[in-house]
Structure formats: structure tokens, C-alpha cells
Amino acid sequence: MGGKFMQSKSFNLKKFDDVLNQMIVPNLQQAPLWDVDNRPMTKDRWETTVRCKKSLLDGDLDAVMTSEYPRAEIKKVWIESYKLGLRPSDKTHDPEEDMLRNENLMPFAQIVFPTIHDLGDFNKIPIFMNIHDRQGTFFFQKTESGIESYFVQEFLFSNEPREIRKSGLTSHLLCKRSMCPAVLLGPEHYLESDLNINSASAPIFDVSGNLDAIITLAYRETGIPWEKDTAEKVSTILTQVLLLAHRIQTSIRPPAERDIPVGREEIPCPDLINDPPIIVVDPAGTIIGINPAGRRFFPTLPTDGQAGNIRRYLPANSKLLPLIQTQAQTIITEVICSPPATGLYSVQIRPFEAAGRSCSILLFSNAKESGQATAPGKCSPAADCFNSLIGESHAFRNAIDQAVCFANSNGNILLTGESGTGKELFAKAIHNCQDKKGPFVAINCAAIPRELISSELFGYASGSFTGGDRKGRKGKIEMADGGTLFLDEIGDMPYELQAVLLRVLQDKQVTRIGDHVSHQIEFNLITATNRNLKDLMESGQFRPDLFYRISMFPINIPPLRDRKGDIKLLVSYFMNSCGQNNPESLSISNEALQILEEYDWPGNVRQLENVILYMMTIAKSRNCKVLLPEHIPNIVIQSSPPSLAPGEAPDTEKADAYGTIHHVEKVMLEKMLKEFNHDIPLVAEILGVSKSTVYRKIKRYNLA
Ligand SMILES: Nc1ncnc2c1ncn2[C@@H]1O[C@H](COP(=O)(O)OP(=O)(O)OP(=O)(O)O)[C@@H](O)[C@H]1O
Incomplete structure (x- = not known):
């Protein structure tokens, strides 16, 4: 197209300046959102736009100015x-070159992938997504084989002429200038290579209302550009891009990440907050x-964009280097020589795949910026809070x-593990060592009736419910x-409420119902x-944005059958703790212990605790020390639950099916x-539970 028009005519650039100065461009910031964008692409609009660009290349600015299309x-x-020489x-x-150049940089993609995964495609026409922010441009392309991504430093936010010189007019540039959503259709793009592209961009603002990033969805139209189908596709990408911008703005990017300074190596890790120190390294x-x-x-890291x-x-004898080379996932202690913070630190290593390339996330803890670290060989005070957690096996110590x-850190922690593995105990231990003034408030999302869960979580204002507290009531979040909010069984939270919870996590504000x-x-x-939250996400029962928000720091607690070495320790722990009111000491025979060690414990530590209590009660009633x-419940002796396939985790239903908990x-x-x-009363006392609990269980199990 344009190539053949731009012969060797010499143009009077002054004329261009004059025209530019006289041009009246509507103030889109004050215009209704859709005013400028909702006109369909017609054959006439397409052809007039193409003619107008030809007039520009011919230097006929009058024709440009009087042309009905495109808009000013x-x-x-x-x-x-044109003036800048493009x-x-x-x-x-060259997208491929860009891709190669940036293949190692994609921590950011982890957050955006689920977002682009959510997008449909138009009968196999790929949709592209760009996110322009202060770091540069993150580009994602959804193809049939998956998602490709790369990073281009385009300086959109710092150097606009350079951006224009490079890409001419794009929808993100229009969006940046207008701070409004923008749609750009076919020949309205300046470059010929974009002739068949339809694109829509939407702004993402930071908490203070400043433009923070721009998200763009685009696709290459293969059909006739003014057919109805095209208008529908454009309207789809526009709607989607607005939704995505909203989602990113309200949920994916916590405010702290916005301040990550520019620098070539400073690629943000948006699922990780900025305290404690975190770096991403390649092997x-x-x-x-x-x-x-x-x-x-690491104050001495180069700031000129060179990678450190x-x-x-x-x-010299670092333990860390071989571990990042081999992509290990572990925690070690290592001396870090980074004055003034030189000292011994705990380094958590998490392997990580980015654009097909392996890297590791390193998270440093117990590190005070004053330079003090935990003394070698000594437990940190935090570790002391975990004394109530019994277990010495490698898998358990790792957790x-x-x-x-x-x-x-103050990041959101997600505890996963089978029922009875000690998730709540972990949560309390974490809270206790965080030196919080506020309380530990636990909610079991599965146990509260669906219709009550929002009032439980958010509370209600006075007069909101008949029968409710007249003065209104604080919800658990408030x-x-x-302190700490512990949401147990988060996978059972109703889908509608997940969005509300997400907003609370983002805004840290709660509004009581009716208030x-x-x-x-x-x-x-x-x-x-x-x-399995990933399965729930796939089946549409759990919101990906909530998942990424709550799982900054995931911890998996291993099932008891995978740490049988801990059974002996736990048995003696429970014998001690259950027998505290009993001055006569009890012991366990080797045969009994062996049976307990051989069992698979589908109900995990909770089941073991119950069994020990049961055995002690029976032994006591028979005056046996x-x-x-013979004191072991039949269920443990007789039932041999079918062994699980490797990697298969029994769920609660399965556990119940085998008559466990x-x-x-x-x-x-x-x-x-x-x-x-x-x-x-006696049974309740022996079991260490309230009488009402015993009555409830009798009713539940029909034992009356
Ligand atoms: N490592 C442990 N050391 C001591 N006690 C433990 C340990 N793990 C679990 N327990 C005990 O087992 C019982 C169940 O623990 P907890 O309620 O924390 O499990 P959970 O994983 O949250 O279970 P659920 O998923 O069913 O809510 C509790 O009485 C707890 O004290």
C-alpha cells in the first residue's frame, strides 16, 4: 500500500507542524466512553481511510484534514x-527476534497466563495480548500449541516519539493519550503490516488514578472487514479487554508491585510481594x-540495566549454586556476602519455568536489613512457634x-494437604510467631450454610435481618x-462470594451487609x-484470580502415610498430651506400635490422635498400663484400604468411604x-470434649 505512494517527494515539514497545531482533537477524557469507538467498520469507512492515508503520503494534507475518516x-x-520518519x-x-531475545524473562507471565487462557478464540484465529507497563511490553500470543510470550522494552511510558517512530499509531498509544479504552480497526493502524489487525486497548490505573499500564487484545481479521461477524469479534475483544483491565487493576497487581523500578533485570514477580527479598535467577x-x-x-547490583x-x-563453597543449577526445590541456610546485610540467611529455592526456560525464585528470610541474621545452628524465634507441630521426617521439616x-512475610499463605494433616495447626503456628496484636479468626467455608456465609464473613448493619442482632454485627473479616484470617476449606467457598472476597483482599476494606x-x-x-484448586479452576468452580491472590506462598503438608517415621513420635506425643490428667504413665507395646506404623492413616494425624485416645481409654477401663x-480399634487392624496409585491422593470422601475419620x-x-x-458427662470428660459435642455426635451417628 503506502510504499508505492511515498516516492521521492520532498515535503514541507513546517506545513505538517502547522496542521498539527491547528488540529482539534476531541478531549476523549471527557467524552462518553463509547462515543468514538462504536462506529462499525463499513466498506466506505475502510476505503476512505485507505484513501486518506494515501493523501498523507502524497503530502496532500488538505485532503487528509477534510476526509471523513479516520477520526481526528x-x-x-x-x-x-510521518513527521518522525516512519x-x-x-x-x-521482527516478533520472532523479539521472542528469542526475551525468552528468559517471564515470571510475569505466570500471572497473566490464566487470564489469556480464559479467552476464547475466534475459530482458531489467534488472539494476541499485550501489556504495556513501565517495564516495557509483555506480549502473549495464544496459539493452538499453547501460549507464547515475550518481553520488549518499548519505553511506552517514558519516550513516546520513540514509540511512534517504531510502531506508528496503535490502539495502546491512543489509549495512553486519551486515558480511555480505544479501538483501532484495520487501516487505521499506521503500518501496512497491521492492515488487517483489529485491536482494542484499555487503561489500568494505579491506586492514585495514574495510568499504570495498558492492556491490548488484538487479532488479525481474515474475513471481509465490514461483515457482521467482524463487528461481533471487535465488540468481543473490546468487552474482554475492559474486563481484563478491571481484573488486573483490582486483583492481580497489588499496589506494592507498582513501584518496581525500571531496569533491564528488574522484571517484576507479581505473585510475590516485595518483602522479603526475592530474586529470580537462571541456572x-x-x-x-x-x-x-x-x-x-543487594544494594551493589548494577543499576544500569546490566544483569548481575x-x-x-x-x-566459594556455596551450596546454593549447585541447587539452582539442578533446579532443586528446597530451603537451605547460606552465607550471603552483601554488605551491610552480610550474614547467614535462610534461602528458599523454588524452581520455575518461564517461556520454556528454567529458572529459580530465591526468597531470603530471617534477614534484617540492619544486617543481623540468625546465628548459625540456632533456631530462629519464629521456629519456636512451631514446637507444637510434631514430626521430624524430611518432608514434614521442609513444610x-x-x-x-x-x-x-506478610504474603498470603495457602496450606494444602489432606484432611487431618495439621493445616489449622500450621496456620495457628504461623499466626503465633508473627507477633500480631490482633486475634486468629478461623472460618470453615464448608461448614457454614451457603446462605449464611456472607453475613459470617462480612457482618451486617443494624436492621438488616429480621432476627439479627439489632445493633448489627461484625463479620469474621472485621x-x-x-491479626490473621484463616479461611479453611477455601475450595468450598461459593463461586459468587469468591469475587467479593477477592475485592476485600485487594482493597482491605469490608462493608457490612446492608451498610x-x-x-x-x-x-x-x-x-x-x-x-485440588487447579482442578476446581479448570471446572470453573474456583476463580483463577482469587487463586493467584491467595497462593503467593503455598505450603503442602504431606500425608501421614508419606512420613511413617513420624508415627512413633506422634504416638508418644499424643500419649503424653492425652494422659496429662492421668498420673499413671502408660506405655505402648512394640507389636501395637508396629501395627500403627503399618497402617495407611487415610484420616492422617487426626485419626491417629483419635485412635490413641481410644486405646488409652480402653486400656484404662481394663486397668492395663x-x-x-487388642486395644487398637478393629478398623485399623482389619481395614486395609486399597493402596493408592503413586501421586493419587485420597480425598475426604474416599477417606470416609473406607470408614476412617x-x-x-x-x-x-x-x-x-x-x-x-x-x-x-464421663465420656465427654474422658474424650476431653464438651457434653454437647458428645450429644451432637450421638445424634449424628444414630447412637442414641
Ligand atoms: N504435626 C502434628 N503434630 C501434632 N498434632 C497434630 C499434627 N498434625 C495434626 N495434628 C492434630 O491433628 C488434628 C487435626 O489437625 P488440623 O485440624 O490442623 O488438620 P487439618 O489439616 O486442618 O484438617 P481438616 O482439613 O480436616 O480441617 C488436630 O487435633 C491437631 O492437633
Whole structure:
């Protein structure tokens, strides 16, 4: 197209300036949102637009100015592009080259992938997504084989002429100038290579209302551009881009990430907050991502955009380097030589795949910026809070180490593990060592009736409910102010409520039902589930944006069958704790212990605890001071649950099916009621639970 028009005519650039100065471009910031964008692409509009661009290349600015199409702000950027020397036929960049150049940089993609995954495609026509922010441009392309992504430093926010010189008019540029959503159709793009592209961009604002980033969705139209189908596709991308911008603005990007300074290696890790220090390294130790706390932690890192290397901060016999080379996932202690913070630190290593390339996220903890670190060989005070968690196996210690590490941050922690593995205990331990003034408030999302869950969480204003407290009531979220909110069974939270919860997590504000006033709150969030949230996301039952928000710091607690070495320790722990009111000491025979060690414990530690209590009660009632095989409930002796395939995790239903938690409880209670002649206060006392709990269980198991 344009190439053949731009012959060797010499243009009077002054004329261009004059025209530019006279041009009246509508103030889109005051215009209704759709005013400028909702005109369909007609054949006439297409052809007039093409003719207008030809007039520009011919130097006929009068014709440009009087042409009905395109609209004024488009013409303006065309003229600017031309003035800056860009011609529509220019090829400005090669996507493949960009892709290669940036293949290692994609921590950011982890957050955006689920977003682009959500997008449909138009009968296999790929949709592209760009996010322009202060770091540059993140480009994602959804193809049939997956998602490709790369990063281009385009300086959109700092150097607009350079951007125009490179790409001419694009919808993101229009969006940036107008601070409004913008649609650009076919020949309205300046470059010939974009002739069939339809694109829509939407702005993302930071908390202070400043333009923070721009998201663009685009596709290449293969059909006739003015057919109805095209208008529908354009309207789809526009709607989607607005939704995505809203989602990113309100949920994906916490405010702290917005301040990540520009620098080639400072690629943000948006799912990680900026405290503690975090860096992303490739297997050779090159630092390809860093957060502000990391920047402070390594003050001598080059700031001129050159990549630093972690080697520089490690001792000659570093344990860390081989681990990042081999993509290990572990926690180690390592001396970090980074004055003034030189000292021994706990380093959590998380392997990570980015654009097909391996790298590792390193998270440093127990590191005070004053330079003090935990003394070698000594437990940190945080670790002391975890004393109530019994277990020495490697898998379990690993989970504790992670919890100690994460407790030092204020990020959201997600605990996963089967029922009874100790998720709530972990949550309490984390809270206790966080030195919080506020309370630990726990909610079991599965246990509250669906219709009550929002009032439980958010509270209600006075007069909102008949039968409700007249003065209104605080919800659990408000109660957790200054402390920790523990949402157990988060996978069972109703879908509609997930969006509301997300907003609360983002804004840290809660509005009681029926109220107009919102309350500012500050709490740490710990969530737990024994369900597979990724499966729930795939089946549309769990919101990906909520998942990414709550799972900054994931900890998986291993099932008891994977740490059988801990059974002996736990048995003696429970024998001690359950027997505290009993001065006569009990022991356990080797045979009984062996049976317990061989069992698979589908109900995990909770089931073991119940079984020990049961055995002690039976032994006591028979005046026996040693726990013997005959004291073990039949369910453990007889039931041999089918072994699980590797990687298969029993869920609660399965556990129940094999008569575990509930079955053990039922059998135990039945026996005890029989043994103690239905003396409920006595049974309650022996079990260490309230009488009402015993009554409830009797009703539940039909034992009356
Ligand atoms: N490592 C442990 N050391 C000591 N006690 C433990 C440990 N793990 C679990 N327990 C005990 O097992 C019981 C169940 O623990 P908890 O309620 O924390 O499990 P959970 O994973 O949250 O279960 P659910 O998913 O069913 O809510 C509790 O009585 C807890 O004290």
C-alpha cells in the first residue's frame, strides 16, 4: 500500500507542524466512553481511510484534514508518525527476534497466563495480548500449541516519539493519550503490516488514578472487514479487554508491585510481594528478576540495566549454586556476602519455568536489613512457634521450614494437604510467631450454610435481618483486624462470594451487609484446602484470580502415610498430651506400635490422635498400663484400604468411604458409650470434649 505512494517527494515539514497545531482533537477524557469507538467498520469507512492515508503520503494534507475518516486523533498520530520518519511500509520489528531475545524473562507471565487462557478464540484465529507497563511490553500470543510470550522494552511510558517512530499509531498509544479504552480497526493502524489487525486497548490505573499500564487484545481479521461477524469479534475483544483491565487493576497487581523500578533485570514477580527479598535467577545464577526488597538487600547490583549474578554474593563453597543449577526445590541456610546485610540467611529455592526456560525464585528470610541474621545452628524465634507441630521426617521439616520462612512475610499463605494433616495447626503456628496484636479468626467455608456465609464473613448493619442482632454485627473479616484470617476449606467457598472476597483482599476494606460505610482493615490471610484448586479452576468452580491472590506462598503438608517415621513420635506425643490428667504413665507395646506404623492413616494425624485416645481409654477401663494390639480399634487392624496409585491422593470422601475419620469416631464413641453405660458427662470428660459435642455426635451417628 503506502510504499508505492511515498516516492521521492520532498515535503514541507513546517506545513505538517502547522496542521498539527491547528488540529482539534476531541478531549476523549471527557467524552462518553463509547462515543468514538462504536462506529462499525463499513466498506466506505475502510476505503476512505485507505484513501486518506494515501493523501498523507502524497503530502496532500488538505485532503487528509477534510476526509471523513479516520477520526481526528488517528490522523494526528499518522501525521506525527510521518513527521518522525516512519513510513507505513516500514518493518519495525521482527516478533520472532523479539521472542528469542526475551525468552528468559517471564515470571510475569505466570500471572497473566490464566487470564489469556480464559479467552476464547475466534475459530482458531489467534488472539494476541499485550501489556504495556513501565517495564516495557509483555506480549502473549495464544496459539493452538499453547501460549507464547515475550518481553520488549518499548519505553511506552517514558519516550513516546520513540514509540511512534517504531510502531506508528496503535490502539495502546491512543489509549495512553486519551486515558480511555480505544479501538483501532484495520487501516487505521499506521503500518501496512497491521492492515488487517483489529485491536482494542484499555487503561489500568494505579491506586492514585495514574495510568499504570495498558492492556491490548488484538487479532488479525481474515474475513471481509465490514461483515457482521467482524463487528461481533471487535465488540468481543473490546468487552474482554475492559474486563481484563478491571481484573488486573483490582486483583492481580497489588499496589506494592507498582513501584518496581525500571531496569533491564528488574522484571517484576507479581505473585510475590516485595518483602522479603526475592530474586529470580537462571541456572547460571544471572539475576533476571528482583523485587524492591531484593534491590535493597543487594544494594551493589548494577543499576544500569546490566544483569548481575548471584555468584558475586556467595562464598566459594556455596551450596546454593549447585541447587539452582539442578533446579532443586528446597530451603537451605547460606552465607550471603552483601554488605551491610552480610550474614547467614535462610534461602528458599523454588524452581520455575518461564517461556520454556528454567529458572529459580530465591526468597531470603530471617534477614534484617540492619544486617543481623540468625546465628548459625540456632533456631530462629519464629521456629519456636512451631514446637507444637510434631514430626521430624524430611518432608514434614521442609513444610515447617517453608512456614517459618513465609511467616516472616506478610504474603498470603495457602496450606494444602489432606484432611487431618495439621493445616489449622500450621496456620495457628504461623499466626503465633508473627507477633500480631490482633486475634486468629478461623472460618470453615464448608461448614457454614451457603446462605449464611456472607453475613459470617462480612457482618451486617443494624436492621438488616429480621432476627439479627439489632445493633448489627461484625463479620469474621472485621474481627480479624490486626491479626490473621484463616479461611479453611477455601475450595468450598461459593463461586459468587469468591469475587467479593477477592475485592476485600485487594482493597482491605469490608462493608457490612446492608451498610454503606466500609471499614478499613489489616489482616494476614492464611487459607487451607484439601481439594485440588487447579482442578476446581479448570471446572470453573474456583476463580483463577482469587487463586493467584491467595497462593503467593503455598505450603503442602504431606500425608501421614508419606512420613511413617513420624508415627512413633506422634504416638508418644499424643500419649503424653492425652494422659496429662492421668498420673499413671502408660506405655505402648512394640507389636501395637508396629501395627500403627503399618497402617495407611487415610484420616492422617487426626485419626491417629483419635485412635490413641481410644486405646488409652480402653486400656484404662481394663486397668492395663500398656497399650496392646487388642486395644487398637478393629478398623485399623482389619481395614486395609486399597493402596493408592503413586501421586493419587485420597480425598475426604474416599477417606470416609473406607470408614476412617467418621467411622473411627463412630466406633470409638459407640464402644465408649457401651463401656461407660451411656454416662455422657464421663465420656465427654474422658474424650476431653464438651457434653454437647458428645450429644451432637450421638445424634449424628444414630447412637442414641
Ligand atoms: N504435626 C502434628 N503434630 C501434632 N498434632 C497434630 C499434627 N498434625 C495434626 N495434628 C492434630 O491433628 C488434628 C487435626 O489437625 P488440623 O485440624 O490442623 O488438620 P487439618 O489439616 O486442618 O484438617 P481438616 O482439613 O480436616 O480441617 C488436630 O487435633 C491437631 O492437633
